[in-house]
Amino acid sequence: MLIIGLVIAAVLGPLYLARTPRYRTPRRLGIGTTASVAGAAVTPLAMGQCGFAPETSGVDHLLAYGLMAGGSWLALIVAKAFYDRADGERSDESGMTGEIRSGGFNLGWWVPWALLSPTLIILAVFLYTPAAQTFTLSTKLARLGAPKSLDVCFGNFTELLITDPVKLVAIPLISIGAIYGARWWRRSASPGSLGHRGAELASLAAALSVFVALYAIFSPGGDGQVAYRPVYLNTVIITVGIVAVGMIGGLGIAYLAFRKIRGGGIYRTLLIWPYAISPAVAGILFFMIFDPTAGIFNYVMENWFGIDAPNYRESAVLAQAAIIMASGWKILGYNVLFYLAGLQTVSIIQIEASILDGASAWKRFTKIVIPALSPITFFLLVTNLTYAFFDIYATIDFMTKGAPAGKTSVAIYEIIRIGVNNGDLGRGAAQSVLLFAAVIGVTLWQFRTSGERVSYGGA
Amino acid sequence: MNSKIRLFALLAVIALIVAACGDGSSTDTTEAAGDAATTVGGDGAGVSDIEFWVAFSDEARLGFAQEKAADFNAAHPDYNIDVVSFASYNDVFDAAVLAVDSGDPPGLIHFFEAATRQALDAVDAGGNPIFASVTEAIAGRTEILGVPVVLDSVVDAARNYYTVDGSFYSMPWNTSSAIMFSNSDILDAAGVTEIPDTWDEVEAACEKIAALADGPSACMTWPNHGWFVEQSLGQQGALLANADNGRTGRATEVFLDSNAMVDYIGWWKDMADKGHYVYTGAQRDWDGTANAFYAQEVAMLIYSSSDATLLTEGGADAGFGVEASFMPHNGDVDYVGNLIGGATIWMLDGMDDVTQDGALAFLNFFSNAANAAEWHQITGYIPITQDAVDLLETEGWYAESPNSLVASDQLAAAENTPASLGALLGNFVAIRDVITLAIEDILVNDLDVAERMGAANEEANKILTEYETLFGG
Numbered sequence: 001m002l003i004i005g006l007v008i009a010a011v012l013g014p015l016y017l018a019r020t021p022r023y024r025t026p027r028r029l030g031i032g033t034t035a036s037v038a039g040a041a042v043t044p045l046a047m048g049q050c051g052f053a054p055e056t057s058g059v060d061h062l063l064a065y066g067l068m069a070g071g072s073w074l075a076l077i078v079a080k081a082f083y084d085r086a087d088g089e090r091s092d093e094s095g096m097t098g099e100i101r102s103g104g105f106n107l108g109w110w111v112p113w114a115l116l117s118p119t120l121i122i123l124a125v126f127l128y129t130p131a132a133q134t135f136t137l138s139t140k141l142a143r144l145g146a147p148k149s150l151d152v153c154f155g156n157f158t159e160l161l162i163t164d165p166v167k168l169v170a171i172p173l174i175s176i177g178a179i180y181g182a183r184w185w186r187r188s189a190s191p192g193s194l195g196h197r198g199a200e201l202a203s204l205a206a207a208l209s210v211f212v213a214l215y216a217i218f219s220p221g222g223d224g225q226v227a228y229r230p231v232y233l234n235t236v237i238i239t240v241g242i243v244a245v246g247m248i249g250g251l252g253i254a255y256l257a258f259r260k261i262r263g264g265g266i267y268r269t270l271l272i273w274p275y276a277i278s279p280a281v282a283g284i285l286f287f288m289i290f291d292p293t294a295g296i297f298n299y300v301m302e303n304w305f306g307i308d309a310p311n312y313r314e315s316a317v318l319a320q321a322a323i324i325m326a327s328g329w330k331i332l333g334y335n336v337l338f339y340l341a342g343l344q345t346v347s348i349i350q351i352e353a354s355i356l357d358g359a360s361a362w363k364r365f366t367k368i369v370i371p372a373l374s375p376i377t378f379f380l381l382v383t384n385l386t387y388a389f390f391d392i393y394a395t396i397d398f399m400t401k402g403a404p405a406g407k408t409s410v411a412i413y414e415i416i417r418i419g420v421n422n423g424d425l426g427r428g429a430a431q432s433v434l435l436f437a438a439v440i441g442v443t444l445w446q447f448r449t450s451g452e453r454v455s456y457g458g459a
Numbered sequence: 460m461n462s463k464i465r466l467f468a469l470l471a472v473i474a475l476i477v478a479a480c481g482d483g484s485s486t487d488t489t490e491a492a493g494d495a496a497t498t499v500g501g502d503g504a505g506v507s508d509i510e511f512w513v514a515f516s517d518e519a520r521l522g523f524a525q526e527k528a529a530d531f532n533a534a535h536p537d538y539n540i541d542v543v544s545f546a547s548y549n550d551v552f553d554a555a556v557l558a559v560d561s562g563d564p565p566g567l568i569h570f571f572e573a574a575t576r577q578a579l580d581a582v583d584a585g586g587n588p589i590f591a592s593v594t595e596a597i598a599g600r601t602e603i604l605g606v607p608v609v610l611d612s613v614v615d616a617a618r619n620y621y622t623v624d625g626s627f628y629s630m631p632w633n634t635s636s637a638i639m640f641s642n643s644d645i646l647d648a649a650g651v652t653e654i655p656d657t658w659d660e661v662e663a664a665c666e667k668i669a670a671l672a673d674g675p676s677a678c679m680t681w682p683n684h685g686w687f688v689e690q691s692l693g694q695q696g697a698l699l700a701n702a703d704n705g706r707t708g709r710a711t712e713v714f715l716d717s718n719a720m721v722d723y724i725g726w727w728k729d730m731a732d733k734g735h736y737v738y739t740g741a742q743r744d745w746d747g748t749a750n751a752f753y754a755q756e757v758a759m760l761i762y763s764s765s766d767a768t769l770l771t772e773g774g775a776d777a778g779f780g781v782e783a784s785f786m787p788h789n790g791d792v793d794y795v796g797n798l799i800g801g802a803t804i805w806m807l808d809g810m811d812d813v814t815q816d817g818a819l820a821f822l823n824f825f826s827n828a829a830n831a832a833e834w835h836q837i838t839g840y841i842p843i844t845q846d847a848v849d850l851l852e853t854e855g856w857y858a859e860s861p862n863s864l865v866a867s868d869q870l871a872a873a874e875n876t877p878a879s880l881g882a883l884l885g886n887f888v889a890i891r892d893v894i895t896l897a898i899e900d901i902l903v904n905d906l907d908v909a910e911r912m913g914a915a916n917e918e919a920n921k922i923l924t925e926y927e928t929l930f931g932g
Binding site: 141142143144145146147148149150224291292293294311312313314319400401402403404405406417420421422423424 | 549552553556557577580581582586589676737738739740741742743744747750751753754756757886888889892896899900903904917921922925926928929930
């Protein structure tokens with residue numbers, strides 16, 4: 001089984017490194033084969049080929065092959081970057097880094113490393129080492145204070161996935177195929193035509209199909225599997241909700257507060273306040289407002305309007321909305337801050353010109369302000385997603401503790417519940433790795449798609 | 460263009476700094492652990508430093524520990540007991556295991572009853588148990604550094620719960636039981652003359668309270684916490700785990716779908732369906748349930764006796780009378796007994812004899828009659844030694860605050876059987892989580908009790924099996 005993987009790596013490696021005919025040199029072909037095979041062999045050797053052991057399932061094999069492909073791909077990227085430079089291929093440096101490099105001091109190669117070392121050492125000790133340990137831990141059954149730990153190979157991962165290996169491969173492949181198909185369609189259709197419009201819609205649908213595909217490959221539970229599909233769904237709903245509430249609200253409020261109004265400085269300061277509050281305090285505040293027995297909201301509804309408001313924690317929709325509201329409110333001030341700063345960079349000349357041309361306020365907002373803010377929006381999208389993924393544990397813990405029956409338990413909440421509160425280090429680590437992969441994936445996707453539409457202005 | 464890039468870079472830097480500052484809030488416990496490490500070790504002018512890690516952070520309970528440590532230090536200048544506060548029992552334990560591995564362990568840690576098995580099983584990197592047996596370390600002495608040993612005076616309920624293989628491994632401290640608190644004003648108004656004792660009586664009382672024109676929105680509540688389920692199993696004489704609840708051997712199987720379990724949760728669901736029980740909507744919601752009682756949204760509250768003083772005073776402040784009584788039980792089966800809850804103080808192994816004697820002396824000083832009585836009075840945890848009970852009686856305490864006596868009486872009324880002692884179980888915290896999540900699912904989503912508990916049973920047994928693979932034999 002391992003051999004099959006290595007042979008595939010040996011065939012595909014040189015194809016990748018020597019894509020253009022100019023580079024079909026024996027050296028590059030050789031390097032391609034070596035790097036690809038070496039990269040592919042790292043993980044199975046490090047894990048003692050456990051993914052191919054006799055008692056393993058098709059899903060285990062798939063994960064093992066997936067890791068081999070990932071290792072091979074990483075090795076090839078490094079090899080390509082190295083040999084492209086050696087072969088005089090100009091890498092696509094942006095103007096910015098090019099400028100800086102041309103003005104550099106001509107010192108030994110070690111000078112930049114020496115200057116970087118304080119940061120690198122801190123990163124290595126406090127970030128990379130624990131991260132590497134998390135990967136190791138994710139293949140174990142382990143607890144603090146235990147006399148031993150057990151290697152479970154991919155067990156902590158396979159129990160989160162569906163058990164049918166064919167579906168596990170086919171569903172993501174269909175989704176990826178749809179994305180590339182839609183992209184090809186969009187390129188081949190002439191801009192402005194009906195076909196191009198259709199292709200754009202298809203691209204959107206294909207991008208969204210990734211969410212559906214992921215939903216389909218996570219296990220719904222039962223048969224000793226972990227019901228991770230609901231957790232995934234909660235995470236998507238709550239994350240999208242927080243980012244939407246936080247960013248749309250942030251932009252709207254910033255746009256209003258940016259106008260010249262009496263006491264604007266006070267408004268703007270007050271608007272930023274929620275960000276200074278910790279997630280735990282945000283959770284307590286909203287808990288106090290909405291608590292069904294002792295909360296202010298229910299008191300007001302009952303005594304002033306005679307409405308018996310329902311317990312938000314007993315309804316999935318209300319509970320998720322409450323988490324989104326509390327977390328979105330907390331990040332709102334942060335977004336307002338950045339949008340207020342960004343609005344100052346919007347060109348007054350363009351706005352004035354558009355007023356003379358008779359453009360409506362809405363047109364000016366959508367056609368000039370929003371595009372001018374695109375770098376800020378892109379930056380905020382990344383930070384807001386990071387916040388929604390990682391920082392809402394305390395808010396959830398104070399407001400719902402995952403209620404009703406796990407409907408507000410998002411990925412980070414599950415990780416802390418299982419890994420920290422229940423002390424199941426291996427499963428906690430495995431779910432952390434999954435969240436890590438999700439964040440990498442979302443960020444890559446953002447850079448590829450948003451990057452095209454972000455305008456920094458100027459040249 | 461450059462100015463824009465610069466602005467953008469500046470914003471990014473600000474964001475990073477703000478994010479870094481924000482993260483600081485979550486590192487309190489690690490900082491506490493770090494501070495602790497610096498003072499461990501018997502150096503200085505012949506003074507032995509002993510860290511005492513406590514899982515309380517509230518003024519009353521942490522303050523008590525700090526005050527008693529200061530008293531001890533003043534009486535024994537050769538020792539310095541240093542109380543360090545942690546947010547939870549789990550935090551204390553995790554930090555202690557890591558501190559053992561890094562060579563800077565505390566001397567004493569505060570850890571809860573359900574994790575007794577876990578503490579007994581915990582080993583360091585070399586495979587040696589982390590904790591030393593308190594009984595063994597005392598080795599029959601009646602006095603250590605002039606402090607009388609009080610271990611023999613520990614009340615039976617706590618003694619029986621914490622004695623494993625005939626020995627006290629840890630020194631009992633905060634000990635409580637689950638009891639019921641009633642709003643006597645509402646009960647009087649509804650014409651409930653006698654506080655209900657069985658499930659049927661509770662339901663009958665609730666019918667009367669529901670008939671009140673301006674009565675509370677629901678009759679009663681209690682936290683969805685695994686401990687109350689265990690209490691009910693004890694009352695009904697049913698085991699939670701095999702090997703006599705893990706008391707004659709290691710428990711390797713749990714019975715979450717037993718008849719007693721299904722009966723109890725079925726009654727619970729029935730009360731919720733009839734509108735008598737109000738679920739606050741979250742698991743382990745101590746605050747929400749207590750607030751409902753204070754706000755007179757419910758007439759009865761099943762709760763830990765640890766808050767007997769607080770709840771009684773809180774009711775008086777809100778203008779209603781509070782009466783404590785035994786936790787209601789299933790009238791269809793013979794009552795066997797309620798169990799304790801709470802925590803003990805564990806002594807870490809590996810201290811030199813001088814330091815260890817200081818730690819032992821402190822433990823016995825900490826629970827001497829006067830201190831144990833004071834602890835009971837400020838909280839509601841039971842007086843942990845018979846000496847303290849006697850002292851409280853002579854002082855006339857129980858006559859003036861009868862609610863404080865209920866937990867002790869309830870525990871004294873319990874038979875000494877494995878069922879009413881409660882289970883010693885590996886990974887009990889995770890198994891409790893499985894139980895409370897299943898109950899929430901049943902209450903909120905209207906599921907079949909036996910079926911859902913069957914699924915929970917499978918899940919819990921998997922957790923226990925995995926624990927036993929790592930720790931057992």
